[in-house]
Amino acid sequence: MIPSVRLSPAPAAFSGSNLRSKSASIPSISSLKPSKYVVSSLRPLYLAPLGGPHTAELKPQSRQPLEFRCAASAADDKESNAQVPVQSEGAQRLKISIYFATWWALNVIFNIYNKKVLNAFPYPWLTSTLSLACGSAMMIFSWATRLVEAPKTDLDFWKVLFPVAVAHTIGHVAATVSMSKVAVSFTHIIKSAEPAFSVFVSRFLLGETFPVPVYLSLIPIIGGCALAAVTELNFNMVGFMGAMISNLAFVFRNIFSKKGMKGKSVSGMNYYACLSIMSLVILTPFAIAMEGPQMWAAGWQKALAEVGPNVIWWIAAQSVFYHLYNQVSYMSLDQISPLTFSVGNTMKRISVIVSSIIIFHTPVRPVNALGAAIAILGTFLYSQGGKTDVPATPDWQNWKEQITSNLVLHGF
Template sequence: MICSLKQVGVSFSCSDVVLRRKQSNPFQSSLLLPSIPKGKAERSLVSVHKPLHLSSPTEKFSTSNLPTVNTRGNFIRCEAFEADRSDIEASTPSEAAKKLKIGIYFAIWWALNVVFNIYNKKVLNAYPYPWLTSTLSLACGSLMMLISWATRIVEAPKTDFEFWKTLFPVAVAHTIGHVAATVSMSKVAVSFTHIIKSGEPAFSVVVSRFLLGESFPVPVYLSLVPIIGGCALAAVTELNFNMTGFMGAMISNLAFVFRNIFSKRGMKGKSVSGMNYYACLSILSLLILTPFAVAVEGPQMWAAGWQTALSQIGPRFVWWVAAQSVFYHLYNQVSYMSLDEISPLTFSIGNSMKRISVIVSSIIIFHTPVQPINALGAAIAILGTFLYSQAKQ
């Protein structure tokens, strides 16, 4: 065992002269620090530079030239060393490094999400089968992780029945949210879907308040007003409004809030990393979604639509399907890596802020017509999200 010596108002340092009191017990005296010549002050007085550590005889050190004390037939050996403060501080990651790590995760997450949304919309425009598109996204991610585990690129997680039991409600929520968002984007513009989905913090607060019993300060509740008002204004003034697309985005909001909360709970006390956790989630969601996708759309519709898309788009269509599937898995994987470090509410904030880049990029790429009042509603909703994040801090 190695420990630091501390005394009220005093810290011992190896680099300085140490003065100590006389010990009435010779055993205690010989175990402490070297004797001070007579005539010196017999009080503890040192200058503080580096901490002093003592090691017990249970540790194996080279101590051939250290004094040995014999008491009651037991030999005890004592040695000391000094440690730089930097060595101690280095063992604990700094808060700045943690924030930088989360910032990098967020930047990659948002960039991958933009790419996914672009290719996903391209696929849905040419191939309007959101249930199959959602299934392919999960299948691609599951296959990528199974190959990574088999080739030992990524260490396979150690799971048991209890882990999969805890994961099941997360997978159900993830499946519903994923399909609902894809259905929404197949019916309306990407920008509109994400404007509505920027209201996710409101769902997160409501769920956390009434189901988890969490309370929030008044500014947090007030920040929800512009979020809800902005989303409502954008919906009312949307040129290509579609009720199915609107409800899909709303259902996706609610489902993903439950997914994030269940995920955070399920990841507590588990040795599974965020990357492997999402991989297991994709596999279980794929098993849940596949039979429903077959029942709702079916192989005959898929085959006919595939031939039509290939005839209209050409081989590029296959690349679009592959790209949207791969980037869907990658952006979600990175988001779960960040979820390792943050709370569900912070995750919802990051999820909302990324929508700015998605909305702007989709309007530019797809030339989506936007009325000034519609843009104002989106701006108000995004401003509300920013105010919400500030109120949370």
């Protein structure tokens, strides 16, 4: 808390003849000891002679000693009291609602078209590459046309970003591989276990500790995911392992991002754009090695024969919406608190699971739905357990970084 300063209305008068003796009692700035708090006044300081403006008309030969009054006053009450208008609670709620609605809608659309593409064109490595390529092209065009201000980066920025991009690439490809083998709903149920990975990695590798509610929330998360996996009608080991690897990769991505990007003045939109570009550079040679142009050509002809030109629209849609929903998720974290973000992420996962079951007519047994509900509930409790991590002295940036590392930031 910054202490307040009250200015006394009583003026302090000094005459020119005794100014030298008076100044001797005033300590110099260099002799002052550094204090924990720095107090400053934004009000202007005026110096005026006691005799008023006519004192300036004194003749030089009179050599009368001049007295000055030192007093602080506001130049204009309107100017000194000007404040940035505080956004009303209703407007803030409306903005958050718009962010959530856009975020959920874009994510649901992406998952639907991504699954359509993978059903018709089952090449997850190429599909992942196209998603990153589309987003990178969109942002480069925005920078070139000055629709978005280009970030100011240096070599050190890209060095720090590299491990983040590696983890992001692995997590993205692993999630896409999972969706190519199992239902979208099953992938997202398994991905709801990401908080458990985050706690285990942070606890055993980084030595971090968490409140008791956080550890207790892992019980329904792990138990619900296990129940859903055992009762999944279309269980596939490759799909299951893909979702698990994606969880682990995204946890390391968040850790690398938290540790490396401190002090980097790059907005959420540009940060994700740079991340997409570097991930694209990393992924492209591996996609060619894993699948290759010959497999892609054969699969493309088969997709056109079975689906028709619609597959082109599906690929374009899943690529565009993948980038857009990630952009909105990064941008929304700059506008809302991490805890609000985590609650929204939990609700988003529910919307993806429900919508995919309805659209793709995924068979779900009651016990399977129960496992999914328990896992999602555990994720919600996990995000609420992070409230105990708030420090006594509010420091928004540190609090944001501390909680963000414990959240499920993105549900790919």
